[in-house]
Amino acid sequence: MTETLVQVQKLAMDFPGQKLFNNLSFDVDRRDFLSIIGENGVGKTTLIRALLNQVKPTSGSIKFRKGTKVGYVPQFRNIERDYPLSIRDFVALNLQNGKMPWLSKMERTQLDEILEETDLVDIQNTRIGRASGGQKQKAYLAQALVDNPDLLILDESTASLDTVRKYELFNLVQHFNQQHDLTVISVTHDFDLMQRYSNRYLMLKEDHYALGEVADIKNEEDLLDV
Amino acid sequence: MFSFEFMQNAYIAGTFIAIICGIMGVYVVGRNMSFLSHMLSEIGFSGAAFGIFMGWQALSGMLLFTIVSSILIGKMSVQASKRESAISAVSSLFLGLGILFLSISNKNVSYATNILFGSVIGIGRDEVNQVLLLTIISLVFILFLYRPLKYDSFDHIGASVKGIHTNFVSILFLVVLALSVSTAAQIVGSLLIFVLLTLPAAAAKIVAKTVSGMMLFAISAALIGVWLGLYLGYVTNWPVSFFIALIECVIYFGSMIIKKDN
Ligand SMILES: Nc1ncnc2c1ncn2[C@@H]1O[C@H](COP(=O)(O)OP(=O)(O)OP(=O)(O)O)[C@@H](O)[C@H]1O
Numbered sequence: 001m002t003e004t005l006v007q008v009q010k011l012a013m014d015f016p017g018q019k020l021f022n023n024l025s026f027d028v029d030r031r032d033f034l035s036i037i038g039e040n041g042v043g044k045t046t047l048i049r050a051l052l053n054q055v056k057p058t059s060g061s062i063k064f065r066k067g068t069k070v071g072y073v074p075q076f077r078n079i080e081r082d083y084p085l086s087i088r089d090f091v092a093l094n095l096q097n098g099k100m101p102w103l104s105k106m107e108r109t110q111l112d113e114i115l116e117e118t119d120l121v122d123i124q125n126t127r128i129g130r131a132s133g134g135q136k137q138k139a140y141l142a143q144a145l146v147d148n149p150d151l152l153i154l155d156e157s158t159a160s161l162d163t164v165r166k167y168e169l170f171n172l173v174q175h176f177n178q179q180h181d182l183t184v185i186s187v188t189h190d191f192d193l194m195q196r197y198s199n200r201y202l203m204l205k206e207d208h209y210a211l212g213e214v215a216d217i218k219n220e221e222d223l224l225d226v
Numbered sequence: 227m228f229s230f231e232f233m234q235n236a237y238i239a240g241t242f243i244a245i246i247c248g249i250m251g252v253y254v255v256g257r258n259m260s261f262l263s264h265m266l267s268e269i270g271f272s273g274a275a276f277g278i279f280m281g282w283q284a285l286s287g288m289l290l291f292t293i294v295s296s297i298l299i300g301k302m303s304v305q306a307s308k309r310e311s312a313i314s315a316v317s318s319l320f321l322g323l324g325i326l327f328l329s330i331s332n333k334n335v336s337y338a339t340n341i342l343f344g345s346v347i348g349i350g351r352d353e354v355n356q357v358l359l360l361t362i363i364s365l366v367f368i369l370f371l372y373r374p375l376k377y378d379s380f381d382h383i384g385a386s387v388k389g390i391h392t393n394f395v396s397i398l399f400l401v402v403l404a405l406s407v408s409t410a411a412q413i414v415g416s417l418l419i420f421v422l423l424t425l426p427a428a429a430a431k432i433v434a435k436t437v438s439g440m441m442l443f444a445i446s447a448a449l450i451g452v453w454l455g456l457y458l459g460y461v462t463n464w465p466v467s468f469f470i471a472l473i474e475c476v477i478y479f480g481s482m483i484i485k486k487d488n
């Protein structure tokens with residue numbers, strides 16, 4: 001039985017001189033792996049921001065199943081080279097349930113487990129500012145996942161990664177999707193990535209959109225025609 | 227040395243100020259707000275002068291000015307790009323106002339130098355108690371805000387997605403910062419706030435890799451500066467502020483040299 005996690009209805013967003021999403025409606029079910037694709041500037045990041053309740057849509061609604069916890073890996077993050085925190089401390093920032101300055105035993109276990117699962121144990125004490133691009137993305141992923149969200153939103157997380165790191169990162173996401181019932185929404189320009197990992201796609205275009213099963217798409221041209 | 231009450235007072239007040247500055251400084255550095263804390267200190271000077279002009283305690287005027295302005299700054303939440311020049315403009319205005327208040331209140335020049343450069347050796351029991359009270363209030367707020375403030379200071383994007391009320395956190399932080407700046411001004415003076423608030427934390431940022439580690443380092447660096455500075459001031463009769471500034475600079479540049487390789 002499928003369980004709807006997010007329900008987007010008749011969404012529209014007007015900016016001065018620009019209208020995004022013409023009555024966009026779609027659902028995301030638990031365990032879905034939805035890829036959002038579309039050209040630069042069609043509003044993918046804006047859609048994500050609306051999902052995260054950071055911008056108010058002009059019209060339409062976004063409903064989450066009650067109690068849905070969301071993790072997010074943003075498109076841009078300004079971690080400079082002199083940023084002081086280690087990967088471990090950075091990931092731990094997202095543990096916000098406890099009130100004490102120090103972590104409880106349970107929280108430390110949670111932290112150890114996520115570092116283990118994202119393969120960051122060996123470099124957990126490296127400063128994140130000094131980590132490679134691939135390691136950084138893994139750390140962002142670990143931070144988003146450390147408090148067990150139901151839904152993970154990735155905004156072009158692989159844009160700066162080489163093919164090996166790209167698959168490495170998405171194999172991890174897939175692992176959580178399949179083993180921990182994590183629902184995933186991933187914004188990407190990468191057709192190959194979409195086809196390999198997601199089950200559904202949402203193609204955004206300037207004045208319309210298309211929603212479908214990835215299995216029905218054989219090559220990139222099919223997608224451009226929809 | 228400790229048989230003198232004024233030295234006891236100076237050591238007690240200095241210790242508390244070092245602790246609160248070490249902690250607040252780490253957040254100031256994390257939030258890239260060194261510049262802003264500098265401005266708060268100039269506003270503090272102006273407030274102190276205003277207090278004297280009104281016939282109050284300098285500290286009351288200082289608290290009034292710094293707290294009101296920190297709330298205003300927080301509300302404005304100007305974009306980072308415009309912030310620096312806005313801050314420079316506002317702080318020169320306040321520096322000027324401070325000088326005006328002092329001149330129309332007919333106090334002698336030593337008042338101004340006390341406010342600007344600190345007068346730790348001169349503080350009495352009452353002032354020590356004030357410092358204790360302010361430090362404890364600040365510490366309670368920080369304890370209460372610890373995790374959200376840490377998240378927002380070191381990963382603003384992550385914190386805002388988490389649903390942390392980052393505006394509320396940042397205004398509250400600025401108010402506590404205003405308290406700390408006013409408190410620290412008692413000992414190093416408003417012009418040298420920078421020394422205790424930002425130098426130890428900046429050194430900590432170079433050396434430590436966790437927020438708690440940075441706090442421990444910054445508190446230690448501030449404590450060494452204050453304790454040793456007071457001692458050297460006592461022995462040589464030179465200004466304590468000079469020694470504190472010197473020690474903190476040594477610690478800061480020392481950290482830079484030691485950590486240069488990585
Ligand atoms: N707050 C805003 N005010 C005005 N216009 C905005 C605002 N936010 C986004 N836009 C506009 O909306 C359009 C969509 O932007 P968005 O960042 O969502 O695109 P995107 O699909 O994520 O692009 P990219 O692939 O480059 O990341 C852009 O033209 C942008 O200028």
Ligand SMILES: [Mg+2]
Pocket residue numbers: 044045046075155
């Ligand atoms: Mg985008």
